[in-house]
Amino acid sequence: MPEFVKLVDVTKCTGCRACMVACKNWNDLPAERQEFQGSIQSHKKTTAHTWNVVTYTEYEQEDGSLDWLFRHSACLHCKEAACVKVCPENAIGYTKFGSVVIDSEKCIGCGYCVNNCPFKVVELAEYKDEQNDKTYYKAQKCTLCTNRLEKNMQPACAVTCPTDAIVFGEQEAMLKQAEARLAEIKPLYPNANIYNPPGVGGTHAVYVLPEKPSVFGLPEDPRVPLSATIWKDYAQPIGKALFGVTTMAVIGAFISNSLFRRHENLEQVENEGGSEQ
């Protein structure tokens, strides 16, 4: 199975928000009433029910002129995802397409993934069980339309984008296309770059950016938090091993205690029998 990449060329984006509508439509996500953000931007950032948001950045260039920059922001589907690392229930995992998806059945709504995502795209959705009057939470984010990929279809945002600012395909072809586009725009945008951060092992959503990542609200060098690596790769296995040791100790104690008790009981029975004689 080849790896797939969503290539987002923000220099082609017209900010039409068709990707947002397509995402809501395919994933059956509810509309969310928002307060006025002070700009044309609809939502401040991605939420549990809005998995992609087009950001509108007013950017003053070095010569004093103004640039209006649009970016389709959604989960980047890191190859070494922090959310996968920190999830204590192993509810977040990688699919064969490379997308990072949350298993709602396993998610306990602890929010570790929300706090550790370097791009701040994961959010908790609140659900109310009216029968038991209980409130519970589940982490939600873009799935890279994995349910479409399984049907041999491209993600909804890529299909709907009218300017081909979002395209989807095999990794090698997409990265090649990104390089070619970068060469085209470099004379116009000297700071142009390809955003495929190595700190998270690269991503399955790659951007062609005309300015530095920070201009678009992206971290310059995102990394999986060290605490997450220590927790998942070292502390948790050791914890599990220790749990194994203590479990064995408890079971061992139970068996030996039972045996001793059995001996005691037998001795008691023998003694009682002896007294009868």
Place this chain on the structure above:
Amino acid sequence: MSNYVSPEYRELQEKIVQLQTQWQESIEPGIYEHALEALSVNNRIPLVMRLTLPVDSKLYLAWVGQLVDLLADSIQGIESPLRQALKSLDAAMVEEWVAETVAMNTYYFEKFAAKYQLPEWLPHFLAEHAIRPYLRVLAQNCESVVQGSVQAEGGQACPCCGEPVRLGQIVDKGEKVLHCPRCEYNWRENRLKCSHCGNEDFETMHFLTVEGEETAKIHVCEKCGGYVKVIDTRQYLAKPAPALLDLDTVHLDFIAQQNGYSPIS
């Protein structure tokens, strides 16, 4: 796209398409050069009926042998009677098989099957698949004699091999391209035009859609009763070969035909 064909049969067809692609490479691309020079432009009569296919009987028999190997893996008890029957195939018989395949003479192959007590469908199945690499090379080289709109001259089938038109794809910026699943010849068509009778009246052209299948539409014409399955393959991750796309959408043929439409107007 939901798949209504059994995974085993889909796999068999996929293997056959792979084999045909390999076989096609062993055919000289310029094999039709002289034959095509002698022909004039004509879209009404399928090209394959206006020339003799220069089939190499040794290659043909080797390909039939490979198909038998494939089928023997899938269908038990078929191999020995089939190999026995195929012993009768010499160069002259191969020529006859090719001619009867071009003429779509099912009756001829049914007689052959009856003679050797084979399943009725089997000889035609082998003959059809073994001829397709030659048809596909022809389709790649026929631009000089097959040009313009097929309907303009009253043609209603693939201008290269004569297969009824039934499959189209939406590509690039939304263009409708008709694909022949048999010879893989393809040609552009107007979106709102019947591919059988050329009707462009939007009031008598309709779409049938299937719930849950966003990429597929059946274009139907009230005027001639014809239909074409049109698939938006721009949304696909990997585009299957036309023959496999035709197979994957076979349920749409059932729906169209149950609603009274036909691939032959």
